[in-house]
Amino acid sequence: MVVETLTNDEIDRIFHALADATRRDIVQRVIHExxxxxxxxxxxxxxxxxxxxxxxxxxxxxxxxxxxxxxxQIVHSDMGTLGRAERLLRQYQDLWAGRASRMDALLAEDDETTTQNDPPSKGPTP
Amino acid sequence: MVVETLTNDEIDRIFHALADATRRDIVQRVIHExxxxxxxxxxxxxxxxxxxxxxxxxxxxxxxxxxxxxxxQIVHSDMGTLGRAERLLRQYQDLWAGRASRMDALLAEDDETTTQNDPPSKGPTP
DNA sequence: CTAACGTACAACCAAATGGTTGTAGAAACA
DNA sequence: TGTTTCTACAACCATTTGGTTGTACGTTAG
Incomplete structure (x- = not known):
């Protein structure tokens, strides 16, 4: 999936946590030390x-x-989570860049069609 | 400098906007179409x-x-902002990965033109 | 022209957020 | 011992958030 192993709630918490300058600064500090x-x-x-x-x-x-x-209570960083967030954003960008067709194939879960690019699915209403 | 042109408030807004599953889905949809x-x-x-x-x-x-x-009102994506957010997270990881020296130089005087993410209140290392 | 559609915006509400102060307990130190 | 330090947590408060409904207005379709 496009969201890797992260649930929606986990992504919510990650971005919410990063949406505050003090918290971002705390992360930076404990990364450093x-x-x-x-x-x-x-x-x-x-x-x-x-x-x-x-x-x-x-x-x-x-x-x-x-x-x-x-x-x-010693605070230290958990870089794995940060990496997953960064990769999530990168996937959006990959989608936007030319790789949209391949991502669509993944999302649609059908790999039979060898057609590389075209607007196949119109409305994936979940 | 490599530094982004994002203010703290802008970063706040980006991450806050991404901290909601419906909004992330909207972004995905308009990236696609x-x-x-x-x-x-x-x-x-x-x-x-x-x-x-x-x-x-x-x-x-x-x-x-x-x-x-x-x-x-047609909604379309602005991938530049997403890219800046992704790069910001990657900078945290670079800091963690050991390229600390250059980041430290940036962080030490982060109130000037950098505006990447400055400490909200007090001095960095009192 | 009239009706339907797409949008904008106001007013309202419950819940979450981000801050405060105060109290209490466990660990370190004199 | 007694005191200070670090942490935990409760109670409270103002503001923001995310949702609703209702109204109004421009644009398109019939």
Whole structure:
């Protein structure tokens, strides 16, 4: 499928998590270096609880994971999810570029026709 | 520079627009074939006004554009924006993959012309 | 001309979002 | 020990979101 192994809900959570500058910045920070939640919180102008919520949103999207270390919760990135999101966007672009026919074949699940390009299916109303 | 010309607000809007399955489906449809808003609306189980709002969200994110044709409003995709979003995600992955040095240089002074994604509030490394 | 269609937009509503403060518990430190 | 630090979570609030319905207006078809 065009959505790989991701469900719609998972994609929703990923893009929603990335639709906030603070959360994107958190992702960037922990990509660069794993940090505790309180260390992250000190970097922003909002309360600790607010940062905690941002981290929770990123965690629900599987963009980061937390690992307890003593009394601290260490946040580190989960690049696999980011990669899947990037690949999803790339697939849209591939569809837009010339590969539309092949993608259509995949989506339509019929590979018998060897015709390479033409507008075959008009309305795939799901 | 390699840097995109996207502001934080624009990135917010792009990812927010993509964080909804109906809107992603609209993007897919109009990538495949340009369609009027009412044609799109017939494909979903919600009201015409709801689809109109979804289209407006996508338009605000510059993922699609509308073009009047008689009494119809034809929706077509704007792949450039999608490409910029995909490249942004890939930059995160490049950062993770080890090309950190160049990204670090970018991130260190990200408030100037870069506008790729600047930290929302406080300084980067206090 | 009249009717139907496609669109725009306002008003309204329930639920989610993003923020706050406050309280409480577990771990580290003096 | 007692205190500070880090985390978790509840309660609350304002704003946004995603949906509805209703109305109005331009355009096309009969």
């Amino acid at each position: 794993e940090q505790s939640v309180s260390t992250l919180a000190r970097a922003y102008d909002v309360s600790f609880a607010a940062v905690q919520k941002h981290v929770a949103v990123l965690e629900r999207a599987h963009l980061i994971t937390k690992q307890r270390h003593g009394r601290e | 340009e369609q009027s808003v009412s044609t799109l609306a017939r494909a979903y189980d919600v009201s015409f006004a709801a689809v109109q709002k979804h289209v407006a969200v996508l338009e605000r994110a510059h993922l699609i554009t509308k073009q009047r044709h008689g009494r119809e």
